[in-house]
Every structure is written in structure tokens, then in C-alpha cells.
Amino acid sequence: MAARRxxxxxxxxxxxxKKIPQAQKPAFVALKNKQDNYVRQISALPEAxxxxxxxSYKARVSAAMVDDFQKKYESLKIPYPKDTLTSSIESQAVxxxxxxxxFVAQSKTRIQGINEELAKWNAMMPIEEMNMxxxxxxxxxxxxxxxxxxxxxxxxxxxxxxxRKMVENMEEEHH
Amino acid sequence: xxxxxxxxxxxRNSGSFIWxxxxxxxxxxxxxxxxxxxxxxxSPERDLVNFPRRQRPIDAPPVRLGFLPEEWFTAFxxxxxxxxxxxxxxxxxxxxxxxxxxxLEHEFYSGIAFAGLLMYMYKRLSxxxxxxxxxxxQAKEDQLRSIRQNEIDRCQASITEEEKAQWMATSYESLIQxxxxxxxxxxxxxxxxxxxxxxxxxxxxxxFQMERVNVLRRVEQxxxxxxxxxxxxxxxxxxxxxxxxxxxxxxxxxxxxx
Numbered sequence: 001m002a003a004r005r006x007x008x009x010x011x012x013x014x015x016x017x018k019k020i021p022q023a024q025k026p027a028f029v030a031l032k033n034k035q036d037n038y039v040r041q042i043s044a045l046p047e048a049x050x051x052x053x054x055x056s057y058k059a060r061v062s063a064a065m066v067d068d069f070q071k072k073y074e075s076l077k078i079p080y081p082k083d084t085l086t087s088s089i090e091s092q093a094v095x096x097x098x099x100x101x102x103f104v105a106q107s108k109t110r111i112q113g114i115n116e117e118l119a120k121w122n123a124m125m126p127i128e129e130m131n132m133x134x135x136x137x138x139x140x141x142x143x144x145x146x147x148x149x150x151x152x153x154x155x156x157x158x159x160x161x162x163x164r165k166m167v168e169n170m171e172e173e174h175h
Numbered sequence: 176x177x178x179x180x181x182x183x184x185x186x187r188n189s190g191s192f193i194w195x196x197x198x199x200x201x202x203x204x205x206x207x208x209x210x211x212x213x214x215x216x217x218s219p220e221r222d223l224v225n226f227p228r229r230q231r232p233i234d235a236p237p238v239r240l241g242f243l244p245e246e247w248f249t250a251f252x253x254x255x256x257x258x259x260x261x262x263x264x265x266x267x268x269x270x271x272x273x274x275x276x277x278x279l280e281h282e283f284y285s286g287i288a289f290a291g292l293l294m295y296m297y298k299r300l301s302x303x304x305x306x307x308x309x310x311x312x313q314a315k316e317d318q319l320r321s322i323r324q325n326e327i328d329r330c331q332a333s334i335t336e337e338e339k340a341q342w343m344a345t346s347y348e349s350l351i352q353x354x355x356x357x358x359x360x361x362x363x364x365x366x367x368x369x370x371x372x373x374x375x376x377x378x379x380x381x382x383f384q385m386e387r388v389n390v391l392r393r394v395e396q397x398x399x400x401x402x403x404x405x406x407x408x409x410x411x412x413x414x415x416x417x418x419x420x421x422x423x424x425x426x427x428x429x430x431x432x433x
Contacts, residue, residue, distance in 0.1 A: 005359070006360065006363065009356050009360075016350075019342065019346035019349065020346060021343060031350075038360035038363075038364055039360060042360060042363050042364050046367060046370060047367070057381050069380070076373060079369075081369075083358060085358045086355060089351060089354045092354070093347075093351040096347040100347050103340075103341075104341050104344065108341075110337055114330050117210070121326045124323065127319040127320065129228075129230070137215060138212045138215065139212050142322065
């Protein structure tokens with residue numbers, strides 16, 4: 001594979017950081033540090049094979065040997081290390097993309113649900129203009145009005161059966 | 176009294192009118208969460224133009240003379256003009272008093288004093304009491320209004336939250352890119368390490384050769400100087416040595432004479 005040679009990250013890390021939820025910040029920082037270390041390592045090392053000043057050696061050491069060295073050094077081909085991980089990363093990418101799409105689809109259905117609820121709230125007449133009957137019909141869950149079909153006793157926070165059970169337990173305690 | 180009766184009757188009527196029909200047309204849609212209101216579709220036959228919903232009156236209806244409803248006066252206007260109601264009251268009053276239908280006994284006079292006292296109390300206390308009671312009503316109304324507004328805000332906030340979560344989920348692209356970059360950077364680092372290694376190995380060998388030559392030369396030189404010095408030393412005879420000593424002494428004398 002014709003390796004992509006890069007010497008610095010091609011990512012917009014500031015933009016990336018914004019997308020990281022608070023809980024995953026440590027992992028993110030670890031990743032960033034790792035990459036920064038690689039970049040530092042690279043910048044400390046030469047980009048190509050460094051030149052050796054053979055002429056200074058030739059004056060002192062036997063020229064034939066230095067020539068041999070020079071020829072071999074200049075024809076030296078350092079193999080670029082093989083990339084064995086990118087393919088697995090690609091498969092991870094496919095997996096994560098599927099996960100992302102699933103999440104987005106779920107999120108969209110959630111948004112749809114919330115929008116429906118929002119539409120209902122917007123369509124509802126203002127509560128302050130309702131009479132008691134309307135309040136009971138529109139917003140029964142708010143317990144603004146005692147429902148005559150489910151009679152309760154003050155303070156109307158439990159229904160009759162629960163209240164009755166509570167009272168019975170109290171009597172047992174007293175005896 | 177009459178108007179109060181009319182209001183209660185009206186509200187009872189309107190209630191049964193609305194709900195008697197619409198309870199059959201209850202929306203079948205289930206609420207999405209337990210918080211969603213149940214929206215009632217009113218029957219299309221409901222005539223909202225001629226029979227609009229009753230509004231709760233915020234202020235008391237206008238009055239004349241401090242306690243008589245305005246509409247009692249306006250009812251006369253078409254037949255009698257603006258002064259009619261006053262003429263009516265005056266004439267009926269005169270009639271009732273002169274025929275002693277309404278007898279002005281002592282209760283009437285204490286009634287006048289009582290009315291005066293009431294009026295004084297009304298003028299004196301009503302602004303404060305009114306403000307206080309209005310405040311109570313306003314607080315209750317705000318509380319009720321805030322229920323709906325809070326729910327709307329909650330819905331909008333959770334929509335924004337979901338959208339942000341979706342946006343944040345796109346970070347997986349960056350993550351994959353970062354991983355690829357990491358691999359590429361590691362490869363580059365390894366490659367460069369190999370280059371540096373090759374360079375240093377070749378350089379070391381060359382330096383070794385250089386050093387070897389240098390050492391040889393140094394040893395040769397040392398050996399040669401030693402050899403020359405030794406052979407010079409061995410070539411010096413004792414006669415030559417004496418002559419050299421004498422020469423030295425002569426030189427010293429010559430120097431001392433100066």
C-alpha cells in the first residue's frame with residue numbers, strides 16, 4: 001500500500017473536542033496526548049536519509065572502501081513499515097457508522113415524539129382560561145381538579161384504595 | 176343577584192353543551208408521555224361565532240352612583256334618553272314614599288349613616304385590599320400559566336438536547352480519522368527511526384575506520400620517534416659526551432664573565 005505519509009494530524013482537534021461529552025474527556029485527552037507524542041517523535045527524527053560527508057573520510061581512510069560505503073549507502077532503500085491496522089480501523093468505521101445511523105434514527109423518532117407533545121401543548125387552551133371540567137379533561141395528570149370518578153381524600157395524593165390500605169395499617173399499628 | 180344567577184346558569188349550560196358532545200369525540204390518540212395533555216377535538220357543529228366561550232371577567236362591570244349596574248341605565252336609554260332612569264328612580268321613589276309603601280322610620284336614617292360609614296370604609300380600604308387580592312389572583316394565574324410554558328420549554332430544551340446529541344455523535348468520524356492518523360504517524364515514526372538507525376550504523380563504521388587509521392598513524396609516529404631517539408642515544412659515545420660537558424662548562428664561564 002502506498003502509505004500516506006503525514007507528519008502532523010490532519011484533524012481539527014478543537015472542533016473534535018467540542019463534540020466530546022464530559023464523561024469521555026479523559027479518554028479523549030489520552031488519545032490527543034498519544035498523537036502529540038507521535039508528532040513530537042517524528043519532528044525529532046530526520047525526514048530522509050541524512051547525508052554523510054564522504055569526502056572528509058576519503059582523505060583519511062582508503063578511498064576504495066569509502067567509495068564502496070558511499071555507493072552502498074546511497075543505493076540503500078529503507079523499507080517503509082507495513083500498515084496492518086488501517087483495514088481493521090476501516091471495519092470499525094463501518095460498525096460505528098451503523099451505530100451512529102441507528103442512534104440518529106432513534107433520536108429523530110424521539111424528536112418527532114417530543115414535537116407531537118409540543119404541538120399538543122401549543123394547541124391546548126391556556127390552563128388559566130379553563131373551567132374545572134376542562135382542566136380535568138385536558139390535563140388530568142396535573143391533579144388540578146379532583147376526579148369525581150376516582151374519589152380521593154385530602155390531600156388527594158393517593159387514590160382511595162391506597163388511602164384505605166394506609167388507614168388499615170395505621171389501625172393495626174395502634175392495636 | 177340576577178346577573179350571578181345568569182352566570183352560573185350560563186356556565187353550567189355551556190359546560191354541558193361542550194362536554195356533552197365532545198366527550199363522545201374524545202381523541203383516541205394516547206398521550207406520548209404521562210405529561211402530554213389530552214387534546215379534545217370539538218365537534219364541528221359547535222358555533223363559536225354566536226356562542227363564544229365564556230371569558231372570566233377580570234374587572235367588575237361598570238356601575239353608576241357607586242352600586243347600580245350600568246346596564247340598568249342603558250336599558251332605559253332607547254325609550255327615555257339619558258335622564259330617564261334617574262326620572263324613573265325619582266318618580267318611583269316619591270311615589271313609594273308619599274304612599275308610605277316605603278316608610279321612613281328610624282331604620283332608614285340609621286341606614287343612611289351606615290351607608291355613609293360603608294362608603295368611607297370602601298374608599299379608605301378598597302385600594303389596598305384590591306391590590307392584595309389582585310396579587311393573589313395574579314400569582315395563581317401565573318402559576319397556572321407557567322405549567323404550560325414550562326412544558327413547552329421542556330419540550331424545546333429536549334429537542335435541542337437531542338439535536339446536540341446527534342451532532343456530537345458525528346465525532347465518530349473524527350475518532351476514526353484520529354485512529355488512522357495515529358497509525359500513519361506511528362508508521363512514519365518507525366520509518367524515520369529506521370533511517371536514523373541506518374545512518375548511525377554507517378556513520379559508526381566509517382568513524383571506526385577513521386579512528387583505526389588515526390590510531391595506526393599515532394602508533395607509527397610514536398614508534399618512529401622512539402626508534403629515532405633510541406638510535407641517536409645509542410650512537411652517542413662517552414668521548415662525545417665529555418666534549419659536550421666541557422663545552423657546556425666553557426659556555427657557562429663565558430656567561431659568568433659577562
